[in-house]
Amino acid sequence: MGARDDTTEPTPRRALVIGLGITGRAVARALRARGAEVAVVEDHPTPRTEAAARSLAVDLLAAPSADELERAVAGVDAVLPSPGVPDAHPVFAAARRLEVPVRSEFDLARAWDDRPVVAVTGTDGKTTVTTMVTSMLIAAGRRAVACGNTDVPLVEAIDDPATDVFVVEASSFRLGHTHRFRPAVAAWLNFAPDHLDVHDSLEAYERAKARLWADLPADAAAVVNLDDPVVRSHRPVSARVVTFGLDPDQRPDATVRAGRLVAADGVDLVGVDELPRALPHDLSNALAAATVARCAGADVEAVRGVLRSFTAPAHRVQEVAVVDGVRWFDDSKATTTHATLAAVAGFDSVVLVAGGRNKGLDLGVLAGTVPPVRAVVAMGEAADEVAAVFARTGLPVEVVRTDMGDVVRAAADLARPGDVVVLSPACTSFDWFGSYAERGDAFTRAVRTLHDATERS
Template identity: 35%
Template sequence: MKQSIYKNQNILVLGLAKSGTEATKILLRLGARVTVNDRTPIEDNEQAKQLQDEGAEVVCGSHPETLVHEGLDLLVKNPGIPYDHPLIKKALHMRIPVITEVEIAGEIAACDMIGITGSNGKTTTTTMTASMLENSPKNPKAAGNIGEVASKVADASLPEDILVVELSSFQLQGTNRFKPHIAVFLNLIEAHLDYHGTMDDYAQAKARIFRNQSKDDVLIYNADDPLVSSLAEQADSTCIPFSTQRIVDGGSYIKDGDIVVLGEVLMRRDDFSLPGDYNLSNGLAAATAAMKAGADPEQVRHVLASFEGVKHRLQYVDTVNGVRYFNNSKATNVPATVKALEAFPGERIILIAGGLDRKLSFDDLYAPMGQSVKGLVTYGETADKLAEAGRSAGVETILKTTTLEEAVRKAEEISEESDIILLSPACASWDQFRTFEERGDTFIEAVARLKEDKL
């Protein structure tokens, strides 16, 4: 299949970045005739120049609609490009398939795949799953949003490997035949509606992770999430639930303080390394997927007991003068911040929040802020809205700042020994930062400078 499926096809790759670049290289090697179209002019586009040297036709700086024509067999889009892009609209109107590079990964992989999706927790679960599969009969290769482009890893895969792929709704919407052998569906909350349009469209994009599965495949799903559970009822797969709230038949759960995975008691819940029920939920999902794929239970147990988390996802940063600092920059929406606050029951928290104003409500923060937040420091476009939310929640101390660096300083000023200062913005980063990673790194650097000043 690797050698023939795309041979002699006329393919347009729209948008480069990492995914488009890797997809083009693979398609060229598989014998396709590839045209690359990217908005960055060729003189400033090193990736396009490289692909041109490798045999691709390159059109950069604009998006001529003539690139989509009757002789085009396939359009491969960068996941971030919306479906109202003129070239994509024209292709769909002409019934030309529009895919993302994840579809290519599924077609060319020489081994089984575990696909992991959900609104929150994908990276943590993917990382844990891959770690749990170490020292097993299968050689785990993590890919997707977690690091290497999925198609690149799939192209180099061997039968003895197993791909563990983090999948976004943007990637999944661009799939037609894609089918991981094991699919993991973590949760579903209102997100990315500026891209998908409606909650139903967003949910249906996520559900593509199992749409092509058969009874021989496995869907591991969150029984505590009503929408995920409802979608799972439509699956033809062998469905395995997991739950932190109740015992679920044939699945994974907590019983009498024990973590039970597929009927096997692995360890005490108190020995799990990460805070919060949502991390426990991720751990159950990862353990279930890993054990279904043949992981050694002892390795699964070791990861559950020792996993230190993923950078920018409730990451412990440092302790300064008895105050612990946590970086949860990945919390780009309200539900993620709610879960972060709930991860520290009984603690005194100073919350740093703010970012891009997407005109969304912060009402769901009232209850958790009222329970544990002693101080709120806001910044960025949503500083005023979040401050108002804090007042409605009864937070005793509220400070508004302009930048994240200033917010860290203000949070330290109102802190006392044993407090937690938590960056969990509840907003996207794009008002002041290019990515949530850049935002988290800025927080880490601000904490380091603060510590130096205190020495």
């Protein structure tokens, strides 16, 4: 374990954790292990959360009243909200009134461990780039682990003394409540409207993302996507800046030239045709990951090897099958309009499957997918919103309110040879499914059923 950073705050003696999900449990467990008294607020208690509270030996405040919450905040040294707790939650107003600091798991980890942190944020692409960077560092001989906005929160990852470097997927939920964050390398991939069901406003979401670079030391590297005007506008002045992008007019350090990926220092990495997949967002993610990994100490050969072999995590423009000359893709992870626009940009003629539960976004942006989108299947709670957007474009639109099997059959009826059908919902899955992965798996099963039936006919 590293030594404690002298500029950090001490471990709270009494803490109030809000929410008992993966991160809430990890935070409570880490605090208890360091001798803190911990209480947990759970607004929607279940037998599972009650059992978790007992196993952690923490006090559980189940759906507390306003007065009970106020008293709980008054009795602690810090409030630690779990990711996804809405900005409008009354705990934040109570903490402000009582002048109790609000902190994140990043603050705790920094207080307890000084090993290097590499951080990646962005509306889209965080998991892919975090995974690529981790693989590149491991290939370079570093004992790296991906953590943060994953199944392993940073406060849990630091328990392993064998790790050399933590590659942190940094969500806005974590960054927004972080008091002081000082990664050795920090990349901001892109910015677009998202999580407006949690953040008070788009401006609040942007401020949360910008926390990534707010406290960087002079010897840190900020990796900046010059293609994104919002990211570009937050370019830090306190740290070393290394840029990447596809727009030659922005003059990025790392880019694509003459069909080759070129590193920030001018080193030729790989040809575009050597990548397993080369959609526009694949190129951007590859440049970002290579730049971050090189800044974190990975050698060129390690970076090249991962670029040539990397397979994106599931449900991210993942090809499922080819049926009667139509290619089918699962992009269920696309829960924002920005992600959907990026997904279809690499194709010529698309039947788009979109909809689900809108998280406060303006779905009107989806009209910008036309072309290449030429037909649409609108599904789920947001089906009418999606249909209204595309009705104005004159495209054929089918509305499906039943299940994924009917969605796939409707898309098959609209598709013609040479098309791609892309499930890229621009919405969350929580109307019909428990997760984007469950939604993607249902789509994949339905497509394979269609494929098998076509093969038999």
